[in-house]
Structure formats: C-alpha cells, structure tokens
Amino acid sequence: MLRRALLILIVLSAAQAFAGTGKILIINIDAAGTGFNDPTPVAPAGGNNGTTLGQQRLNVFLAAAEKWQNLLDTNVDIRVQASFAPISDCNVLGFAGPVSWKVNTDSLPLPNVWYPVALANKFANRDLEPGLDDIQVRFNSDVDKDKCLADTSFYYGLDGSEGSNIDLFVVVLHELGHGLGVSGAAGAPGFRDNLPSVTDIHTYDATLGLRWNQMSQEQRLVSVTNTGHLAWDGTEVRNAAGRFLQAPTILDVAAPPAVAATYEAGLASFGASTENTISGRVTLATDAETPDGPTTTDGCSAFSNASAVAGRIALVDRGTCTFVTKARNAQAAGAIGIVIVDNTRKDCIPPAMGGAASDLTIPVVSITADNGDRLKTQLNANASVEVTVRRQPGQLSGTTPEGFVRLFTPCTFVVGSSIHHWDTPASPNLLMEPSVNSDLLHGVDLTIYQLLDIGWSMPPRSGRRILKK
C-alpha cells in the first residue's frame, strides 16, 4: 500500500512538473490616470465587466494572455511589458515584439541560432535576465479619442462583436504571437551577426528547395519576393494545416486557348460560397463615369451594359467604391458571378475582399492585375472568355503545391513587408495574417503549431485535439 501511495505521489508531482508553472504576466507600466489606469467610466461590454476604460483595456490583455498561457508549457514566467499610450498618428494601432534575442545560451536546442528571450528562458528553465521583461506590447491610446479614426475605436468586449471597431482581443493575441516568437532577430531577409533566427530555419523556398539558413543573403533577397513559393517548413504546422484551411478557390479559364489556365482567386467575406461551382462567359461590365466611380470599368454604379452582363460573369476593376457595391451592381444586372481585378501590382496576390452584405447571393472573387489584363485583352478583342469558379480539391488554400503553408511574400520588395505572417490567400483567415482580418474567431489556429515548430510545447492538459477552428 505504501508503494502504491508513493507511486500516486510521484505521478501527481510529475504531472504538475509537466504542466509547467510559468505564467504570462502583464506588466502594466502606465502612469496613474493613463492607459491601463484611465479612470474614464465605461459601460461593461461583450463580457468585459470593467467599469473604467483602463480596466477594460487590462481585462482584454489578461484574457488574451490567458489564452496563450493555457496553450504553452513553461516553468518560467513570461513578462509582457504592456502599455496604452499615444503613438504618432491615428494610423498606428500599436507594436509588439520580443524584448531581446538569445544565442548559444543554456540548453538551446540549436547552436548559432537566435531565439526570442521567452523561449530561451523556457529551454534554460530559468529566467536568463531576471527582472527584465520578455515581450513588449504598446497600443495607441489616441485611437479611443474622438475623430482620431473617424468613428472607429478599439472594441473591448470579449465576444467578437466589434462591428466597425477594432477587436482588441484579436489584435493582442496577434501581437503576443509575435512576441512569443513569430518574429525575427533582424529585419528580413537579413541575419543578425550572420546567424539565423529560429524562424529563419523554418522559412523554406519551395522553388530552390532550400531553407533560409541554407541560402546566401543574395539568394534570400530574391526569395523574399518569391510570391506563393516561400513557405513554413515545420512538421507541426504541416500536420495541422488541414484542420484550419479549406480547399483554395480558383478561376479556371477554359477558353480562349491563349489565356486558358488556372488562376488563383481571392475570396470575399460576403456573397455565395465558392463551394458551389459556377461556369459561364465573362463580360467586361461598364458603367457611367461618376464622382463615386470615375472610370467606366470600376463597377461603382449601375451597369450600362446590364443586358450583356445578365446570365454571365461580370468582370470589373477594383477601386474607388467598396467590393460590396460592385457585387451589388453585378447582381442587379443579372450576373451569375463577379470577378474583381486588382488595381495594384505590388503584391501579385489576389486580394481578399472584406465587407458584409446578406442580400448578395452571387459568388465574388478577385484576380491579380496581371491576370485581369490577360482576360481584358481577350475581351476587348471580342474573344469568348469561358471560366469556371470552383474549389480546387486535393489542395489547401494558402499552401504551395508541395503542401507547405505559405508565408506573406508580396512580389514588390519593401524592407520589412514582414514575412512573419501567413500568406493572405489562406482561407478561412488565420490569426497571423498581416491584415488581422475582422472575421477571425478568437482562436490561435495554426500559430500555436508554428510556435511548437520553433520549440515551444503544450501542456498535456490543453490537449491538441481540441485545437480546431
């Protein structure tokens, strides 16, 4: 009996040890009366019972921190230096990142690789910089001021009912993801002291078949604009991707032969699902030049060639008015679907289209400007352009043909157009896409698996099987 009792004690102790004792600590550095300590009275909203602006801000941070904390196994506290204070202009919501990076410290699994300090602490099983913070997060308190962002401000509810406001909970989840390691020790594609960050050794160029740590700086400079082919190479993400991503939507052009190909399509957050395949002839829609739509192909007013568009798939240009407006005009003209052509060539990725409209029943997709030009050339030559909008079975959206989840890699190089995000064609949208989309649920989807790939672990109690979208 004594032996059995000792066994129970050992098992309980072991379980406790495995669960990890580390917590995510929100270190409020704001001065009295400001930021997290703002005493302005507010009404409780969306499950946030704070009665002051400062308390509601803090409650959101605590809830987001708890979400991550319940998924990460560490014995070392993670100190998040948090602040709500003025930042430049209203267009800057906030910033975040690891406070420091570590290389060749205690117990790091790989030599000569930079790790964010919170992860380095986990491996060392001690705080490598006692008393110093691990992650810095600061948000712009001016966003809540009248006229800063027109009528938009932060939403402090915890129920995802932000409407036209900014869901702070999702934004904090995203920023903490960066702080925990979805980041780099140097601006991409550079290396700090010629050593890769732990994310760099999972950054894979599917064209070259090489990871970034296997490339020269010159190769990485090319790789960072290799749109659609720069991806995350990690077992955890690859195994989990099918639980979070659906089949991609494509525009299959059957005729004329000169442009017959499969084009990547961007999705709208409104309109009919592309699960239902539609096929038809494409017609370039035209409308009057108006102040709300200064070109004849922007689809911003009622189509002047509605009879030609009826029963077909309308093609219009992006720009000036909302995607919803264009789709409404197409539907009113009797189109069975609408293709919106991007008006910028900087990304080479068909844009995802936000908006909401329960009255829209036709599918809405986008294509890149280059692909739009190909189709328009044929249409202007009176060729019959026949297309099908459908899902592509056997593949996942936002992945390479080889099955790697793509990283955000716009084709125009701008220093810091951050590859530390998933690519925008991923559907449903993911937490760590660069645009932090408004349709996100309050989960951490693939990001937790990305963190597992770089060395974090999950406590047994969280159970990976429950992590679904």
Added chain:
Amino acid sequence: MPRRVFIAVMLAALAATAASASDEACTRDILKPVGAPAQRVILDALFEKSAADVYGRGIEVLVVRIGLDGKPVLACVDSAEAAKRFLETPIENVARKAREK
C-alpha cells in the same frame, strides 16, 4: 505504521494537487504602475535602430486605414517603408468618414 505513512503520503499528494489547482487559477499577475506618463512615439522612431542594437528588435507594427464601408483595414509590418507603403497606397480604402469630417 504503514497506514500512517499511507495517510501522510496521500495528504501530501492532495496538498500538492490543491497547490497546483490554485496555481492554475492564479494565471496572471499585474504590477502596480511604475512609469511616468509615456512619451508620444512617432512612426519612424518605432523602427530606429540604436547604436547598441543595429538590428532593431524584430518589432512588428500594426497600422490601420478606414475603408469606404467605415471598417478598419489593418496591416502588420516591420519597417517604416512597409508602413508608409500601406498607408500611402491609393486604394478604395480611404477614410470617407474622415474626409466628410
């Protein structure tokens, strides 16, 4: 004797479990505010590299525009160039409400 040892061991085990449970409940700490009022930071300064840290810190910055439908459009970037590109690109997502005001 074995029974006493058994009881003692089980009590210790229960105490350990209870400690673990209470530890889980205490999921976060908050320190008292210690800072002076924070200085306003400008966009370029967010990405400036100090002499001691020429590589920066891998900071990610969220910038926002308001779309024609009145909803925010966000972009997470890690350089001033990328931030300005997003903010200056003439897309349909310009602030109609701001313009009206």
